[in-house]
Structure formats: structure tokens, C-alpha cells
Amino acid sequence: MKIAILGSGPLALEAALHFEGLGASVSVFAKSGLGGMIRRLYDFAPETSLEESWSMLTTGLGRESIGLVASLDDVPTVKEYCEQYFLPLVEKGSGEVFVKPGTVQRVHKRFLSLDEVIPGKSRLQDLFRVVFSTDPKESVLNQVKSNPELFEKLGEDVLQSLNEAVESFEDFDLVIDATGTHYCPRPMGPSNSFALNEERLKNNSDIFYGRECLTHYKEVTKKSKHIVLIGSGAMSALLLCELDLWLEADPERMISLITTESKPFEKFLKTESSEILRMMTTEVMGKYFHNLQNDRRQFEKDLFAWRELEPHVRAKHPQPKEPLSQLNVIPCSNATSLDRLLDRDGLYVTCETNAFRRDAKSDEEEMSTISCDSVFVCTGHAKTPSMFNGLQVEFNLTDSLAKNASGAHPEPGFFTLGSVSGINSSLSKGLLQIPLIEAEVMKFFSRA
DSSP states (O other): OEEEEEOOSHHHHHHHHHHHHTTOEEEEEEBTBSOHHHHHHHHHOTTOBOOSOHHHHSOHHHHHHHTOOSOTTSOOBHHHHIIIIIHHHHHHOOTTEEEEESEEEEEEESSOOTTOOBTTBOGGGSOEEEEEEEOOHHHHHHHHHHOHHHHHHSOHHHHHHHTSOEEEEEEESEEEEOOOTTSEEOOSSGGGOOOBTHHHHTTSSSEEETTHHHHTHHHHHHHOSEEEEEOOSHHHHHHHHHHHHHHHTOTTOEEEEEOSSSSTTHHHHTSSSOHHHHHHHHHHHHHHHHHHHHHHHHHHHHHHHHHTSOHHHHTTSOOOOOOOOSEEEEOSEEEEEEEOOTTSSSEEEEEEEEGGGTOTTOOOEEEEEEEESEEEEOSOEEOOGGGGTBSOOOBOTTTOOBSSTTOBOSSTTEEEOSOBTTSOOOHHHHHHHHHHHHHHHTTTSOOO
16 A cells, blocks of 8 residues: 655654554655754754643654653653654654655546546545656756766756756555645735735745744844734744844844734634743733833933923933834734835835724724835745645635544545644644544555
8 A cells, every 4th residue: 555645744754654554655745854844943943842741742653663761741842852753763764654855736636537436436446646846956966977978068958957847746545645734824915815016026035934934034133123023823923932032132123013913912822722832922022011111101201301401401402212112013904015125125014904903983094114124924824725626625715724633535545634623733633633544544445
């Protein structure tokens, strides 16, 4: 039995080892090698607590495979989890698990159309075809080294064509989608749509989305004085807590937080997950609020004292400036336009505010434009069900999560791991789902 697993994170690896242990030949399609979101967190904030115990974040099979030495009741940090468990598991690997570098473009049946049936047989009779593209640069470089004389004779056009991505395919009995909820970040505009000019500017400007904000965090913070942070969910909270240290290092630095909520992070703070992150977010928001209140009180004293000066003395002293917070919160707002001028650096984010989010009786509107150096867009993520247009799948329209808690779809043999309705997306919940998928698989195949 051949199984394709799409994804590069811990769930993909755990599922691969699980089904390899059942005798399957497993291929893992990982765009940039194994790691996924946990690897980005490892590079970004390694001391972040995973807030769940070793027993919930690992499997008996994985622990036994690498000989994990840790108290199962302890709660690891991202660094501890990666260095003591995930990375050793990746390094050890398995002879029957094949990691294929490439970007999966689409998955469909070899022959069957969406509504086609095979009389008296399951649609599993027809294999799944996984179409993926690979970057040929590394392969071309190796060929150049091995045969430089041949490449010297080739024309520039031929060499250029060799650098273009090439699509390949492989056929499988079963497919498990473990790409997770962070695979496709949403744009910055209202209703999960692009703001004006966003689609045109996003690929050649300092605008980063979702998990890519973690990847580019260091380079952005090195060269920026003013960062716009759009959204107030878990990813935005994680970035804000890290940016707090960045703000403290230079009083001239600023963050503008644009959120549709009247109270930033209100929904996130009401969730039951990420307790430590919720606590840290509350502390950071409270700190800048109280700092601004203290600065305003001092400003009022200074302004009163300035006004009490004799006119000839007052003329020699500038009027005290009203204080600004390093954390500029713009609530009840959407980012609706993005611009970049040809004659100067930086970006301009226009946001629109409607008072109905504060008061249902009011329809007052405001518009403001913010000049900044970089933009982090954290408006959420969605699955990419369009990748599976050639299959009979059921995803919720609002969050693109699989409707069935087991991850099964009407298409027999296709499963979603981790991103299912009614379950908070987490590593521990995904690990519990793997046996459910096994049970569904065993309905079609025997263990033999």
C-alpha cells in the first residue's frame, strides 16, 4: 500500500512513521525539508513554552524510536521539543519513508471525474495522482559540475529553460493532507480579500504574511523603525510579545496595530489555548497603556506649567508635545489600501474605521494613512481546498476545515490531518486523530 502525506511538520512525520509501522510505503511531500511551523518557531522564539506535556506532544512509537529521556509530565519549550525529539526523529528517519522535496500543486484521481462511479466497486479502484513541482537549480548545478564542457556549448536560452520549475507526478493508494492551517495566509483587506494594490505590491515589498513573518522577523526588525501589524489573533500576539523587546531597545521605534476588534486580542484572550501567550499579551498591552497614561499625566502638568509662564518667558520655550505611545492601536478598522511612492522608501497603509463596531447606533467613519517601513499581516490562515478540486471533499466555507472530525471525506482514501472542524488545531489533537484515520483505512484494507 502506497500512502502520500502532504506536509512537513511533526504531524506529517508522526503519521508517516505510524503507517510505515503498519507496513505501508510512505512518501512525505515537504517543500523545504521537514520542519514546518515548529521549525519556524524554533528559529524565532525557541524558549516559547509548548504548554502541553511530553506525553501529549509525542507518541510512544516516536519516543521508543529515539530513546527519549524526559519526564512525560514535564512541559517542554520549543527548543527542547525540537532538539530532544523532533530533530532526532527526522535525522533517524526510516527506510520505508521517502521525503520528496517539492511543492504539491494538486491532487486528483488518475481517471475518474468528480461524479463518476465504477459499477460495483469503490472509487479507490482508481489511484490518487499527486502532482508536484520541483526547483531544478540544485540538479542543474550538479550537472554543470559533472559535465562543464557540455554546458559551455549550450545556448543561454537553453540554460534559462533548465531553471524553470518542472511538474512531476506519482500515484498512490491513499493521501493524507497534513499541511495544517498555516499553509495559506489570508490577505490584509476586509472579508479575507486583498486591499487596494496589495496583490501588486506584496511580492516586491517588505510585506510578510502569517508564518513568513517569523522567518523574516530578524531582517525586518534590523532595518525598520515603524512596523504595521495587521490582525489580533494568536500569530499577531506572538509577534507583539517579541516586538516588545524591540520597542524597549529604541524609544523612536513604533508599532501600529490595526485590528477589526474594538478591544485588541479580545477573541484570542477568551480562548482556552496558549495560556502563557495570553498572559504575556495582556501584560504587554497593559504596559503600553499604563505608560501612555503616565506620559499624558506628565504632559498635562508640563502644559499647565508652560501656560503659567510669563509671556516673554513662554515665547522662549516650546509648547510641550502631546505624548504618543510606541504601540499605536487602531481598533475597529480594516486595512483597505496599500501604496508605495517612487521617490521615497517605505509603505503607506490606509485604514478605514466604522464606529458601528463600537456602537451599533453610530455610522461615523474615519480614514487614516500610516507611513511605515514594513508590514506584518496576521489576519489568519485558511486551507487551500482548491488544491483538491479533483476530489470529492467537504470543507467548511468559513475556515476551510474538514467537516468530519476523523478527517475523512466523501472521497474514500483521502484524509485531512489536524485541520478539522470542532477541534482546536494543535499537535496533541492531531496525534489523537492518527488512530482515527487508521480505523477508517482499515475499513478498506487489512493489516496484511
